[in-house]
Amino acid sequence: MNYTSFNTNEEFFVDMQRCIGCKACELACAECETNGQDSMIHVNYVDRASTVQTTVQVCMHCDDPVCASVCPADAISKDEFGIVHTANTERCIGCSNCVIACPFGVPKKIEEYDLMMKCTMCYDRTSVGKKPMCATVCPSGALFYGTKAEIEEMRPNSSAVNTFVFGKEIVNTKVNIMMPKGSTELIIY
Amino acid sequence: MAKLPVSAEKIIEDFGPHLNYSPKEGFDGRDEPDEVVKTHCCFCGMQCGIQLLVKSNKVVGFEPWMEFPFNEGRLCPKGVQRYLQNNHPDRLLGPIKRVEGKGFEPTSWDEAMDKTVSEIKRIQEKYGKDAFSILSGVSLTNEKSYLMGKFARVAVKTKNLDYNGRLCMVSAGAGNKKAFGLDRASNTYSDLEYAEVIIVAGANISETFPTLTHWIWKARDRGAKLIVIDPRMIPLARTADVHLDVKPGTDSALYGAMLKYLVDHDMLDHDFIDNYTSGFDVSLDAVKDYTLEWAEEITGIKREKIKEAAELWGKAKTSFLLHARGIEHHSKGVDNVLGCINLVLATGRIGKPYCGYGTITGQGNGQGGREHGHKCDQLPGNRDIENPEHRKYISGVWGIDEKDMPGKGLTAYEIIEAIHRGEIKGLLSICFNPLVSLPNSNYVREAIEKLEFYVCIDFFLNETARHADIVLAGSLQEEEEGTTTSAEGRVIRIRQAVTPPGDARTDTSIILELAKRLGQEDKFTYDTSEAIFNELRVASKGGTADYNGITYKRIEENMGVFWPCPTEDHPGTPRLWEDKKFKTPDGKAHFNPAPYKLPGEVTDADYPVILTTGRVVSQYLSGTQTRRIGKLVDQFPEPLLEIHPNLAKQYGIQQRELVKVSTRRGEGVFPANIVETIREDTVFIPYHWSGKKSANQLTPGTLDPISKIPEFKVCACHLEPLKEIAAPSKESKAYASV
Numbered sequence: 001m002n003y004t005s006f007n008t009n010e011e012f013f014v015d016m017q018r019c020i021g022c023k024a025c026e027l028a029c030a031e032c033e034t035n036g037q038d039s040m041i042h043v044n045y046v047d048r049a050s051t052v053q054t055t056v057q058v059c060m061h062c063d064d065p066v067c068a069s070v071c072p073a074d075a076i077s078k079d080e081f082g083i084v085h086t087a088n089t090e091r092c093i094g095c096s097n098c099v100i101a102c103p104f105g106v107p108k109k110i111e112e113y114d115l116m117m118k119c120t121m122c123y124d125r126t127s128v129g130k131k132p133m134c135a136t137v138c139p140s141g142a143l144f145y146g147t148k149a150e151i152e153e154m155r156p157n158s159s160a161v162n163t164f165v166f167g168k169e170i171v172n173t174k175v176n177i178m179m180p181k182g183s184t185e186l187i188i189y
Numbered sequence: 190m191a192k193l194p195v196s197a198e199k200i201i202e203d204f205g206p207h208l209n210y211s212p213k214e215g216f217d218g219r220d221e222p223d224e225v226v227k228t229h230c231c232f233c234g235m236q237c238g239i240q241l242l243v244k245s246n247k248v249v250g251f252e253p254w255m256e257f258p259f260n261e262g263r264l265c266p267k268g269v270q271r272y273l274q275n276n277h278p279d280r281l282l283g284p285i286k287r288v289e290g291k292g293f294e295p296t297s298w299d300e301a302m303d304k305t306v307s308e309i310k311r312i313q314e315k316y317g318k319d320a321f322s323i324l325s326g327v328s329l330t331n332e333k334s335y336l337m338g339k340f341a342r343v344a345v346k347t348k349n350l351d352y353n354g355r356l357c358m359v360s361a362g363a364g365n366k367k368a369f370g371l372d373r374a375s376n377t378y379s380d381l382e383y384a385e386v387i388i389v390a391g392a393n394i395s396e397t398f399p400t401l402t403h404w405i406w407k408a409r410d411r412g413a414k415l416i417v418i419d420p421r422m423i424p425l426a427r428t429a430d431v432h433l434d435v436k437p438g439t440d441s442a443l444y445g446a447m448l449k450y451l452v453d454h455d456m457l458d459h460d461f462i463d464n465y466t467s468g469f470d471v472s473l474d475a476v477k478d479y480t481l482e483w484a485e486e487i488t489g490i491k492r493e494k495i496k497e498a499a500e501l502w503g504k505a506k507t508s509f510l511l512h513a514r515g516i517e518h519h520s521k522g523v524d525n526v527l528g529c530i531n532l533v534l535a536t537g538r539i540g541k542p543y544c545g546y547g548t549i550t551g552q553g554n555g556q557g558g559r560e561h562g563h564k565c566d567q568l569p570g571n572r573d574i575e576n577p578e579h580r581k582y583i584s585g586v587w588g589i590d591e592k593d594m595p596g597k598g599l600t601a602y603e604i605i606e607a608i609h610r611g612e613i614k615g616l617l618s619i620c621f622n623p624l625v626s627l628p629n630s631n632y633v634r635e636a637i638e639k640l641e642f643y644v645c646i647d648f649f650l651n652e653t654a655r656h657a658d659i660v661l662a663g664s665l666q667e668e669e670e671g672t673t674t675s676a677e678g679r680v681i682r683i684r685q686a687v688t689p690p691g692d693a694r695t696d697t698s699i700i701l702e703l704a705k706r707l708g709q710e711d712k713f714t715y716d717t718s719e720a721i722f723n724e725l726r727v728a729s730k731g732g733t734a735d736y737n738g739i740t741y742k743r744i745e746e747n748m749g750v751f752w753p754c755p756t757e758d759h760p761g762t763p764r765l766w767e768d769k770k771f772k773t774p775d776g777k778a779h780f781n782p783a784p785y786k787l788p789g790e791v792t793d794a795d796y797p798v799i800l801t802t803g804r805v806v807s808q809y810l811s812g813t814q815t816r817r818i819g820k821l822v823d824q825f826p827e828p829l830l831e832i833h834p835n836l837a838k839q840y841g842i843q844q845r846e847l848v849k850v851s852t853r854r855g856e857g858v859f860p861a862n863i864v865e866t867i868r869e870d871t872v873f874i875p876y877h878w879s880g881k882k883s884a885n886q887l888t889p890g891t892l893d894p895i896s897k898i899p900e901f902k903v904c905a906c907h908l909e910p911l912k913e914i915a916a917p918s919k920e921s922k923a924y925a926s927v
Binding site: 053 | 213251263
């Protein structure tokens, strides 16, 4: 495979306040032939009874991916570009350790295939210099793929944050969350 | 005569709606397409650029088109799935005819055309030319829209031609003509980028024009303040600086109070008002008593919020006001539009960079379609069918005697009323599904059942077409070359990606063949869509919507050209009114009085709750296309009754309990969705579904006196909980409701 086209200066940015819950990202993600019409990105209402706010969750591609650490079959690997790949189909035993361990709730076990599947940041696209499908179609800019310089220029009132504090655990990720200007980390209580 | 030939269930079994899904591994050939066709989405007025992947004359997938400047690859869920209208099991593959007791059976094109033409002639000989009517639609390209207008007037010789844009933005069109003398959004959406304040009035942008959301956020990233006017907390309103939760039917009271506030606090552009407008004093006089207190009483919006909105609007240096169906679908839709325009003119913020105003046209070619074709009072170039000079010019282009040009006909809903009265006996419809999209559908059904002859051109058997005598299998958007004009006024190229399957034909070839059989072949001979466009250019020349300088080549080279564009060396006009020369008779922009009036139906003891209707993100218009695409149906499987918890409590309604909603016109049963995101006095039902799941069983046929748009957005209803929790949405099969 030719890896040379991966744009290492491009990153993924998620801005929840812009999400309009339209699910264009889910439908576009599912179109990828490796996903078999299942989406690897998930949009959910926070609490529809009180608000139309939705959240959108992609794999955060952790620097030290816990999903890979807990995998008893060594089915999950991280590559030189920081992409945490979905389970190797030959190795995955469908144990769901990764599903339980991920702090962001990303991996899903697909019962039909007895296999974990998750976002690979559209490796088939990003490895040839394209942008991930979800971030390409997102109509609101809740998902953006590009350089840090681009997002700083476009969104002067927000800061990109990729440090997440879960109690005593600090998780650094390849994917950024857009936060109010000056934010440096997101503390999850 | 036109009652269903067999049960609706049997027709659905044969013709759908059935749901189309992509196979898990995708359609064959998607990874090695024969062609990648740069074209546009078939749905809303944004007309997003998209690339269709074609293999063996089938559209097998899509790829974002990053270079198209409006959407730069962005799409909504409808756009992502639009390719699934192709390769659809419900597709009509040839002409069919009604057979009593059996349903529909295949027929030959020759027989179908013969029958159609002989019935047009029979009805017109017996009842007069205007007893045969035509209902068209603006998902059609400019070329087809132009052709339908010419076909009705020259080949069928009826005055009764109108279109589904009558349910779209005609209130805005009429308002814009009164104020500016021209009907187009004044700016491109790129003028949003540095607007300091944006008002979005009655436009659920994030669900109906999702890709426009990005442009609004571009401005917000630069510090723009966003004011959203809507009875519901729509997704865009969730983060807005000010959300004015207006009581349905009271919009003009709000705009009037805001105008008075601007005047009282001298937040006016006096130079602009004095030199470039007329009618200011009389318009101000109409709202002189509209205090904030009064406005709060009428609109239900807290006076502090109205004040805050007026202050933001009044103090801004740049701004953009957008509106859509939420303020236009009213018996005073034109007044609402004029109330908005008055706010724009008072501050003089138009015709300058980042100073914008416009309606967001709903349908794919809602803009172009209404300029050149099938509007009952209009001729190409946005000309007036009652203006002697306009009639003379177009008669010349068409090669007919001006005396033979029909006059102004009835509007869409009035055509249905005339059918109901027995005055109109025949109907040809294309790109229109009145049984789902028109108000008071029980009444509309009664009318359709009275027709002596009904012929429909469509690619799927839509709900209204089930009543047809003949259905001519037409073409999808991606099966013909052409152009559309987006909501920005940008004329763009629609590409033929594939040819119609089976024995289906292009819409154009069907119309040309009918015209030929009606004895007008000499006036209806075109080798290509481009030839039709070139005639349209000439026909539009000198009109307000002047396309004369626009060629296919120029559109392709520039990713669109903005009209007016009178000559081939003219660059086109992305931003109107930079010269402050308006197209009104006195050359000035006109303020118009827009006093508050009650809606056509108000709540009372029998019908105590306000009902408003609208849309959801995964469905489009009457659902002929989107209720056949599996994942779009899964996303919102059935219409839900949105109701505030306090109102639900009053009636003892539980979440997902079935509720019978009744109005003076009909009733329907919908599961309750109890949400705090709607006013306490209002319930909402989206309208895309058919039969017993149709919101339009309930809506009134009250029309705006000027624009003749129906009042979909406000009526009075009664709620009755049925003490039964609805089955899961996925089991509802509402997409094929009878």
